Each structure stands twice: as structure tokens, then as C-alpha cells.
Amino acid sequence: MVAHPDIETVWQWLDEVPDPEIPVISLVDLGIVRDVAYSGNVLSVTLSPTYSGCPATRVIEQDVRNALGAHGVEQLVINQQISPPWTTDWMSEKGKTKLREYGIAAPSAKGQPEACPLCSANGVSLVSQFGSTPCKAHWRCDTCHESFDYFKCI
Amino acid sequence: MRDPLFEFLLRQGDNTLILSHRISEWCGHAPVVEEDIALANIALDLLGQTQMWLGLAGEVEGMGRSSDDLAMLRDAWDFRNAILVERPNGHFGQTMMRQFLFDAYHVELLSELVNSSDARIAAIAAKSLKEVEYHVERSATTIIALGDGTQESHARMQAALDNQWTFAGELFETDAGDETLNETGIAPLPSSLRSRFDARAKAILGAATLAIPETSFAHSGGRSGKQHSEHLGHLLTQMQWLQRAYPGATW
Numbered sequence A: 001m002v003a004h005p006d007i008e009t010v011w012q013w014l015d016e017v018p019d020p021e022i023p024v025i026s027l028v029d030l031g032i033v034r035d036v037a038y039s040g041n042v043l044s045v046t047l048s049p050t051y052s053g054c055p056a057t058r059v060i061e062q063d064v065r066n067a068l069g070a071h072g073v074e075q076l077v078i079n080q081q082i083s084p085p086w087t088t089d090w091m092s093e094k095g096k097t098k099l100r101e102y103g104i105a106a107p108s109a110k111g112q113p114e115a116c117p118l119c120s121a122n123g124v125s126l127v128s129q130f131g132s133t134p135c136k137a138h139w140r141c142d143t144c145h146e147s148f149d150y151f152k153c154i
Numbered sequence B: 001m002r003d004p005l006f007e008f009l010l011r012q013g014d015n016t017l018i019l020s021h022r023i024s025e026w027c028g029h030a031p032v033v034e035e036d037i038a039l040a041n042i043a044l045d046l047l048g049q050t051q052m053w054l055g056l057a058g059e060v061e062g063m064g065r066s067s068d069d070l071a072m073l074r075d076a077w078d079f080r081n082a083i084l085v086e087r088p089n090g091h092f093g094q095t096m097m098r099q100f101l102f103d104a105y106h107v108e109l110l111s112e113l114v115n116s117s118d119a120r121i122a123a124i125a126a127k128s129l130k131e132v133e134y135h136v137e138r139s140a141t142t143i144i145a146l147g148d149g150t151q152e153s154h155a156r157m158q159a160a161l162d163n164q165w166t167f168a169g170e171l172f173e174t175d176a177g178d179e180t181l182n183e184t185g186i187a188p189l190p191s192s193l194r195s196r197f198d199a200r201a202k203a204i205l206g207a208a209t210l211a212i213p214e215t216s217f218a219h220s221g222g223r224s225g226k227q228h229s230e231h232l233g234h235l236l237t238q239m240q241w242l243q244r245a246y247p248g249a250t251w
């Protein structure tokens, strides 16, 4: 029997796969990797879609295949799991920090951005609950007047 | 009689598919870019939900049809969407009124389906509900802004409501198949959602300074498939064109 990479290592590899739409955070940061397990020598990775119509879902599957393939994983099964539905609560703190540094306001329990990700002012106004991708809303800063993306809570 | 569960899943998937296609027609044409983006995103959510509903419909049917097969290779009489969602977009206010009427129904339906005795249905509903809560928030806000806006926008929104109100009734139509699904806890009776829909409609349309038409008449024929409007065939001609011209074409 061939030794296979341990689960912890696979998680680390997945944490190096960037989200195709917001490449500063990884798939693990985004909280869409639900499970990594072996069934015999077959590795199974379970993913949850963010939004049901997210066009990145198939790209993400392919990215996972490519990344694990590059590490020598040959027998891989990818499952999509919709229940329980993905929530922004599953994003990592590391991911939220990276989002802010990138200029995207992180999801907040308040249901709105904590502050402008560009100038850090607190006064912000909603432009539209729908932004450049399904997962983001469009806000504007009352101080620097720049518009910015907010990763909205679901 | 057809399997009520299959029929139910087609109704869900066809409503979301046809409405998704309709609002995607706004892509590149909406009055302002923010609205363009919002409509495209909502169309995308509805399309994702369609894949789940029609995917499950194909599974339940057991004839090997995929969600794509059901979407692209059925003709008008096999569709089970309500007539409301196949109606032409009209102007932006008309589109938003139709969206509000559908969203206000959709959010109540999904709120019940999350407790479905069928775990697959409950899972799709839970996933969809998170998205639809944002849809109804936006359509309600827009209805209020336009209804309680200028004299011109108010008049056009009132006309949009008068024009579409009698098409909303079909969403609550209840038949023997619905009774069967309700008995086994799979889905609520559509008629049971009406009072909560009415309460929301009254509150939002009231805030929009719009008067709900005083009629109990409801158009019918879409969810039974007996008589769709002439608009559905035209929509399918465009939506299904590629699969009809090049059968089996894939990305």
C-alpha cells in the first residue's frame, strides 16, 4: 500500500489555493472546504458553494484538482455539499484581515461594514446590496467618498 | 396523474428559471449600472437555484434527465412556471413590481420548505432562502422609492401594480398534488402562504403609496401547464436556441 499524505498536509495545500474571484484569500480562508478524508487510497474533498449560482464553483473544483494533482494526489473525489448552507461565519480571521488589507470590508455581525477599508472612517452608506460578485454588496465611504466592496453576511 | 413530487420540483425550478431568464434580459440595459449589476446577480442566484430544483426533479423522475435537459429540451406545455414570471419585462418599474410580487411569495414559501420532511428539499430551501432574503429586501426598497417618488414614477408604478396584481394569485393556487405533498409534510399548501404574502404586500405597497387593486380574480394556467401565455414560447425560442440548433453542444 502506498503511503498517502496526511489530512493535515492536505489542508495546508488547500490553504494555498486562492479563491478565483478574490485571490488574496484561500479556499480554506473562505470557509468552503467542509471536509477532507480518505476512503482507502481515494482522497475526498467536500466543498460548499458560496452562492447557489456562483460561476466560480466549477473553477474552484478545477483549481483544487490542479493543486492537489501538483502535489501528487492522483485519486481524488470532489463532493459538493449544500447543507448546512455556507455562511460568512465560516470565514477565517486570517481571511478577514486579508480582505481588509485588499480593500474589501469583511462581513460583520452588524450586517454592515465596520469601517471604510480604504481610510478606516466609520461613516459608510449603502449603495446597493448587490455588488461586483454575488457575495458582495456595494458601499460608499462618507469621509473619503470612495466606493468599496463589502463581503455581505449570509 | 403525474407524480406530485416531480410536478412540485418542476414548478420550483421553472419559476426560478424563467424569471432568471427574463431579468437577465436587462443585462447591459438597466437604467443605472448598480441596478444592472443587481439584476444580473439576482438572475444568477435564481439560475443556481434552478440547477438544484431541476437537478432533483431529474433524479426523482428517474429517466436520466439532467437539469440542463429539463431546462433546454422541454417545450412550452411541459413548463410549470406561473404566468407572472414569463410576462415581458416592460419598463424597469414594471420589472421591479413583478420581482417584488414574486420575491414576497418566494420568501414565504422557502421559509416553510426549510422544514420539509424531504431533507433534499429542505437543503435547497435553506440555501436559497439566504439569497432570497436579499432579493425581497431590494425589490421592496425599490418599489417604495419609485412608488413614493415623483408624480410620474408613482403613476407608472400604480399602473405596473394594476397590470400584474391578478397574475400573482396563481402562485397560491392549490391542487390535489399539493394536498398530497402537504399531508406528508413535504411542502405547504400554496394557499396557506397567502395571508403572510398579503400582509407584506400591504405594508410595502402602502409605504410606496400604491393602492392594491380590489379584485380577487387570478389568471391561471401556468403552474398546471394547461395554458401559458403566448410569451413563454417566444422566451423559450431564445433561451433554448443553441441546444436546439446544435444538440448536445457543451462548453
Ligand SMILES: [Zn+2]
Pocket (backbone or CB within 6 Å): A116, A117, A118, A119, A120, A121, A141, A142, A143, A144, A145, A146
Ligand atoms: Zn473612506
